Structures are given as C-alpha cells and as structure tokens.
Amino acid sequence: MRNSRIGASVATVAASALVLSACAAPQSEVVEGSSISVAWNQAFYSYNPDTSFGNATANANIVYMSNSGFNYYNNEPALVRDESFGTYEIVSEDPLTVQYTINDDTQWSDGTEVDAADMLLAWVANSGVLNTPDFDPSEFTDPDTGEFTDEYPTDVVFFDGSIGSGLELVSQTPEIDGKTITLVYDDFFVDWELVFDVGMPAHITAGKALEIEDPAEAKQALIDAVQNNDTEALAAISSFWNSGFNFSEMPEDTDLVVGSGPYTITDFVADQYITLTANENYRGDNLPEIEEITVRFIPDPLAAVQALANGEVDIISPQATADVADALAALDGVTVLGGEEAVYEHVDLTFADSKNGTFDDPLLREAFLKTIPRQQIVDTLIVPLNPEAEVRNSQLFLPGAPGYDETVENNGMQANFGEVDIAGAQALIAEAGVTDPAVCILYASNNPRRVNEFALIQASATEAGFVVEDCGSPEWGGLLGTPGAYDATFFGWQSTSLGVTNSSATFRSDGINNFSKYNNAEVDELLSQLDVTLDPEEQIDIQLQIDKLLMDDFYGLTIFQFPGVTAYSDRVENVNPGPLSPTIFWNVWDWAPTENN
Structure with a gap:
C-alpha cells in the first residue's frame, strides 16, 4: 500500500507524548547459514520510498531493513533514538x-x-x-x-x-x-x-x-x-x-542497493521474491542474528497461509479474512497473533486530472459518496473477524481517540453518508444535468478483499445511475496520483508515526500523499497552524475544523480500521509486530533462528 512514509495520523497524539527510549543493547552475532522467508502482499519496485512513485509500504519495508536512521518506532509504540547511528x-x-x-x-x-x-x-x-x-x-x-x-x-x-x-x-x-x-x-x-x-x-x-x-x-x-x-x-x-x-x-x-542498515539486498527476482543478507559493514547496535531474509510476494492471503503451512515461508502478515483465520487455526507449529492495525480503509475521489472528469462537479461527488455501502462492507468483510467492528467516520481521528466522538457529531460523514441513499444520489445526478456519469475506480485487483469491496461499490453506484469502470490493477500502487488514470480509488492508509502533523502530507494542496489533487486554501492554512500548535486541545480543535471541511468538499469516505493477523513458524522467534509501519519488520534484527531452522 502506497503511503508508508507519510501516512495519516494514527491518533491526535501531541509530539510531547512521544516516548524516547535508550538505544538497544548490541545483539549477538549472525548465525551462519541461518535463513527465513517472509510473505508480503505487494512486490517491491523502488528503493526510494520518499518519492510519490515509490511511496509504498512494500518498498519501505525493504528500505527499513537495509537502511538505518536517527530513530524508529517500537511496538508499544514509542519512539526510540538509535544513537549508534x-x-x-x-x-x-x-x-x-x-x-x-x-x-x-x-x-x-x-x-x-x-x-x-x-x-x-x-x-x-x-x-x-x-x-x-x-x-x-x-x-x-x-x-x-x-x-x-x-x-x-x-x-x-x-x-x-x-x-x-x-x-x-x-x-x-x-x-x-x-x-x-x-x-x-x-x-x-x-x-x-x-x-x-x-x-x-x-x-x-x-x-x-x-x-x-x-x-x-x-x-x-x-x-x-x-x-x-x-x-x-x-x-x-x-x-x-x-x-x-x-x-x-x-x-x-x-x-x-547500497544501504546503511543491518541488511543489504543481494537477490531480486521480479514478482517473486527479494533477498537481503546481513550487511558486513554495519556498525550499529541493531546487529541481526539471521543471516538471510527472503521476502516473497504473495498477494492472496490464503495463498500466504498455504505457503506457511508448506514451510515455504516462516512469517506472514496477510490481510485478515474469516477464511484466513480458519485456515491458520488448523495449523500446527505456528504462533498466531491478532489485534487491530493502525491502517484504515478509505475511498477517495479525484478532484483534477482524472480519467473522466466526473468529480469536477461537487454534486456528482456527493452523489457517488451516497452510494458507498460502508456498513455492508464492514458487516460482510470485517465483522466475521472482529464482531465489534464499526464503520470509521473520520479522516483524521482514530476511533476511541480524543476528539473522535466530537468530530463524528460535527463533520457530517455519519449524518449524511451513514446509510446508502440511492434516491438522493439519483436526485443529485439529475440536478447536475448529466446521464450515465462514468467513474473509473482504481484498486488492487489481485487482493480478494478489495475485489469484493469493488463488487459491492459497483453494484450500489450502478443502481444510482453511475457507469462504474473496473480500473483495478495489480500495479495500483504506482498509479496513485497519476493524471488520467482513474476517478476514484480505495486502499488502506498505513500510519507511520504518532505525529499530529502527518495529515498535512495527504490533505495539503502540495502534499506528497495528495493523490486526489485536493486543493482548499482554508485547509492549507489550518494545516499550517497545526504545524506550530503545541497545545493538545488546540490541536484537536484545528483537526475538527479540517475534518469538517473535507466532508463539506466531499473529499471521500473512511470505511473501517483493519483487523490484524501475524503468524510465524517454529523456525523463528522474537516476532513482535507493531501497529505502525513497518509493522512486523520493526525489530527485524531481533528475529532469531530456533533449533528447527
């Protein structure tokens, strides 16, 4: 998913709430000949995740292992300074x-x-x-x-x-x-x-x-x-x-592939796998124990479970589904970890340079959002994994975080788009004076959950009179923000930090994550205020204003918080996933081979 570096804020946590820890003690030396494989759902394609093209979790995971920096988040999550770098x-x-x-x-x-x-x-x-x-x-x-x-x-x-x-x-x-x-x-x-x-x-x-x-x-x-x-x-x-x-x-x-981290890329076969080997020139404290790690690209979650069962991979963190949970429960010699991830699903509309230009008209933006069957998506795809799952109703606030309940009452997402309104959408299309407005939707076509989501959205929007074009692609990540490629898209934002200003990258007119080409001078000004505001209550107030402006412009809709699952075999230990990117990889240097390796 493409937003590894500058993802939306996981909560309205002030910078003062970040916890700094002492750097980790040096680990043991590499166990010669040790190796494991990890499954990931998207192929690597760029060693520079700071560009708009390379800005994807699939890339950032690899770069995290092969490069060091001044700090990183652990799984608490707390910010750790790496003073060995x-x-x-x-x-x-x-x-x-x-x-x-x-x-x-x-x-x-x-x-x-x-x-x-x-x-x-x-x-x-x-x-x-x-x-x-x-x-x-x-x-x-x-x-x-x-x-x-x-x-x-x-x-x-x-x-x-x-x-x-x-x-x-x-x-x-x-x-x-x-x-x-x-x-x-x-x-x-x-x-x-x-x-x-x-x-x-x-x-x-x-x-x-x-x-x-x-x-x-x-x-x-x-x-x-x-x-x-x-x-x-x-x-x-x-x-x-x-x-x-x-x-x-x-x-x-x-x-x-020159890097500064504990591992370096040594082999890479297109669309199959990428291999990293312990970096002999690494001098930091985060010394790895496993000599070789291969990341295999397996988009289908059930295929990842099967690869774990067959011993082809040792660690998986697939998109959670009821079928995945059932399949993992049947495996022996496997540890399964659950939880809720700092990732949320959302539908975004393109404001400029889109394929059909449909959403240049705010009436059609509002109409399309009225057709998104958010509750049906959650009930069908998420509730079987998490019976407590609810529709998320904010672009900026995490459910349960300070400010969330207030923004739900204020921003209009739940009030205006809490239920599908086909008649309302039809009336808006008629008011816009168009017939059969076309909407090309970009999504990950090799992801079963996303295929099901598209089918639900397409059926509902078609009923209202939209002509929904299937623009799904396995290469969806590289197409985000590309002029003329699509009109709407849905995917998950992976949060990378607890920083209160992270939303700037997505909603500011010149932000790297502004794939929607959204431009609102008032939002830009509020984001600039947020950049320099230290008081937590003032930060919440500013974000409440931004959240409402986004809905007033019919920017898009949030859908659900991701349920998480990680499973690993008895060939490896010390796998402790964190909620922030890079999730399972945050302590890759602590992973250790067992006697079964």
Missing part, C-alpha cells in the same frame, strides 16, 4: 534549530562514510526549497505506469520528495560540517523529531547523475550544487533521485 538535539528554540550528527563509524554498505553530504541531499530532496518554481510534472507522467516519461525535461530542478512534511519550513540552506548538519526552521514545527532522516546515499545519487566515480568527489559535487544553487547540476541530481532507484528486479548496477 547518530544523535540530534535542539540547540535553539527561537528560531527552532536542530543539529544532527552522524557517528564516526557509521558507513554505507560499500564502505563509504555516511556524512553531512547525505543529510544535505535529504534536506534538498524533501524540502523542495530549490525546486524550479511552478513546475508541474503531471504532463510527464505515464498514466499506465505512474513513472516519469522519456519526455521529462532535463533543465528543471524537481525533487519529487516528501514536500509538506515539515522540512519546507527549513527554507535556508543548512550549514554542514563533516558529519553534522544544522537545520534552522522558519517557524517552530511541532513534529520536528519525525521529519528528517538520511535517505539515499549522496555519493551514489550525485555520482550517477553527474558521472563521477570517486565517492568523495561526488559528495563534494552535490554539496557545491546545493550551496551554489547550480540549476544544471541539481536538475540532473533531482532527476536521478526521482527515478534512478526504481527497479523491479536485481539491477546490474549494484550501487543502486
């Missing part, structure tokens, strides 16, 4: 100034040091500060793949990064010194601790873009380009950063 601290609160320092022994898997050049690349790529003003990449995006086309201009600077996440507030080029970078924010940003980390290696990115082989020279070329705002060099660097790390099988150029 580097440290950071606020050196001034007015203006907010944060200094990050990489440890002396931290290095990339090819032996090159991780340093300030890498952090400078992370800033320029995810702040968008040096991007060419007003450049719109949409006309250079392939509607069939979601990737940039060969016609993409070579003279523009455009880093397709996590703009809207907070780094855009660091508008002045940061000072760097050796392994240190200092970020000075224009305004205090409440979630400052969650928005900056090292991403792609600078020596690989600049080296490939500028055809420089020496790592030190490549790093310096990147530094010079950023500090001098060298448009020609930055255009090449940004182009490579955007697309150079996209691959769907093992690249011939293994420089593209």
